[in-house]
Amino acid sequence: MNGHDRYSRSASRKTTLRLAKESLLMSTTPNIAIVGAGPGGLTLARVLHVRGIRSTLFERDSHALARPQGGTLDLDAASGQFALDQAGLMGEFRHLARYEDQGMRILDKHAQAHFDHPGDAADDRPEIDRTQLRDLLLDSLPQDFVQWGHELQKARPSEEGTYDLLFENANGRPFDLVVGADGAWSKIRPLVSSYKPQYTGVTIIEFGIDDIDARYPSLSQLVGHGNLAAYGDDAKALIAQRNANAHVRVYAAMRMPEGWAGQHFNFSNPGEVREKLLSLYGDWAPELKDLIRLSSDRIQPLSLYALPVGHRWTNRTGITLLGDAAHLMSPYGGSGVNNAMRDAAELGRLLSESNDWREAVRIYELEMFERVLDSARDASHGIATALSHMQLEIAVGEMQAILG
Numbered sequence: 001m002n003g004h005d006r007y008s009r010s011a012s013r014k015t016t017l018r019l020a021k022e023s024l025l026m027s028t029t030p031n032i033a034i035v036g037a038g039p040g041g042l043t044l045a046r047v048l049h050v051r052g053i054r055s056t057l058f059e060r061d062s063h064a065l066a067r068p069q070g071g072t073l074d075l076d077a078a079s080g081q082f083a084l085d086q087a088g089l090m091g092e093f094r095h096l097a098r099y100e101d102q103g104m105r106i107l108d109k110h111a112q113a114h115f116d117h118p119g120d121a122a123d124d125r126p127e128i129d130r131t132q133l134r135d136l137l138l139d140s141l142p143q144d145f146v147q148w149g150h151e152l153q154k155a156r157p158s159e160e161g162t163y164d165l166l167f168e169n170a171n172g173r174p175f176d177l178v179v180g181a182d183g184a185w186s187k188i189r190p191l192v193s194s195y196k197p198q199y200t201g202v203t204i205i206e207f208g209i210d211d212i213d214a215r216y217p218s219l220s221q222l223v224g225h226g227n228l229a230a231y232g233d234d235a236k237a238l239i240a241q242r243n244a245n246a247h248v249r250v251y252a253a254m255r256m257p258e259g260w261a262g263q264h265f266n267f268s269n270p271g272e273v274r275e276k277l278l279s280l281y282g283d284w285a286p287e288l289k290d291l292i293r294l295s296s297d298r299i300q301p302l303s304l305y306a307l308p309v310g311h312r313w314t315n316r317t318g319i320t321l322l323g324d325a326a327h328l329m330s331p332y333g334g335s336g337v338n339n340a341m342r343d344a345a346e347l348g349r350l351l352s353e354s355n356d357w358r359e360a361v362r363i364y365e366l367e368m369f370e371r372v373l374d375s376a377r378d379a380s381h382g383i384a385t386a387l388s389h390m391q392l393e394i395a396v397g398e399m400q401a402i403l404g
């Protein structure tokens with residue numbers, strides 16, 4: 001064997017080794033796309049980032065302030081806070097969280113109190129506004145990390161086993177793993193499941209009161225520091241939640257047919273909506289009706305949908321779901337965002353700890369299906385009994401069991 005032969009054999013061994021290493025690396029670190037920059041998608045991106053794994057995050061909103069993010073969220077120690085801890089953000093969270101706003105008050109429609117827990121800063125489900133949570137997560141990612149203005153139309157499987165993402169205005173490069181964190185009406189879910197969210201029978205009309213402490217001190221006192229829920233015997237409720245900066249968000253919840261709000265209210269005329277709501281709540285106590293009368297003009301309907309309890313699918317390589325995309329549940333369990341963030345933390349951890357990402361996703365799914373079962377059952381039970389004639393007794397009983 002001459003020198004040239006020896007050189008070319010050693011060069012070819014090196015090339016083979018390099019290719020083997022590259023292929024091992026490719027099998028251990030997939031090219032990851034996350035669709036949806038809600039609390040779930042952002043938490044996953046952040047957990048992967050702190051663990052040194054790259055991902056690309058696509059969001060349909062054109063920028064972070066494109067739309068209001070919604071009300072206050074209470075983050076549970078075992079899920080929402082656990083995820084923030086995994087994301088290295090508990091310090092910042094403690095700074096923003098409102099530990100003082102964990103109160104719960106239950107009234108009947110005559111404003112008679114049946115349960116009153118003033119809130120204790122030692123309770124461990126502190127509140128944070130959704131916008132603050134989103135900003136906390138966004139600020140923890142590198143600048144320009146989120147690909148704003150990318151509304152996914154479809155993920156298309158390719159012959160190589162990857163997925164091409166088709167957006168309204170652009171097509172993304174192929175990805176090994178696509179995580180659908182795109183909420184209730186996920187465009188990724190149809191790749192693994194044929195289920196569609198079903199209407200729960202409950203419609204909410206959402207509005208708010210700004211600067212309540214200074215402008216309406218007695219109403220502010222009625223709401224207290226946390227949640228006020230007032231239940232009628234007529235399939236109606238008013239739920240008021242204190243947000244940051246003396247803002248109170250109010251939900252008028254009613255059991256109504258799907259599409260009812262759009263047919264009966266003209267939301268471009270807030271004054272008329274308020275008048276109609278006031279007549280619907282005609283025999284309610286004046287101080288409770290003030291929540292409607294004094295609201296600002298930002299009024300919108302929300303129909304509540306849910307996926308079936310126990311929703312699951314057969315693992316499909318390269319596709320998975322988290323949060324509402326995987327297990328949309330009614331807000332009557334108060335755990336949707338908490339579950340979305342816990343999913344993200346677990347998926348991020350498993351992907352970073354395993355050298356077989358396909359197996360990591362399989363394990364994530366099996367554990368997640370089990371983990372969310374109790375919350376999905378609670379949320380389903382909550383919405384089934386909500387707005388029944390027994391709702392007041394049920395809500396008081398549940399609160400006494402939880403808070404004593």
Ligand SMILES: Cc1cc2nc3c(=O)[nH]c(=O)nc-3n(C[C@H](O)[C@H](O)[C@H](O)COP(=O)(O)OP(=O)(O)OC[C@H]3O[C@@H](n4cnc5c(N)ncnc54)[C@H](O)[C@@H]3O)c2cc1C
Pocket residue numbers: 035036037038039040041058059060061072073074150151152153181182183184185186187204302322323324325331334335336337338339340
């Ligand atoms: C009235 C109400 C009150 C609630 N209160 C609570 C509470 O107190 N506690 C709690 O734990 N949960 C609560 N929830 C539930 C909670 O809001 C959700 O469970 C949570 O937001 C789910 O997070 P997510 O990241 O999975 O989805 P989302 O928050 O829905 O985020 C999905 C993201 O994907 C983006 N997206 C959607 N489609 C596309 C697309 N095609 N292409 C690109 N991007 C897309 C969206 O713009 C959005 O940014 C409440 C829900 C409602 C309706």
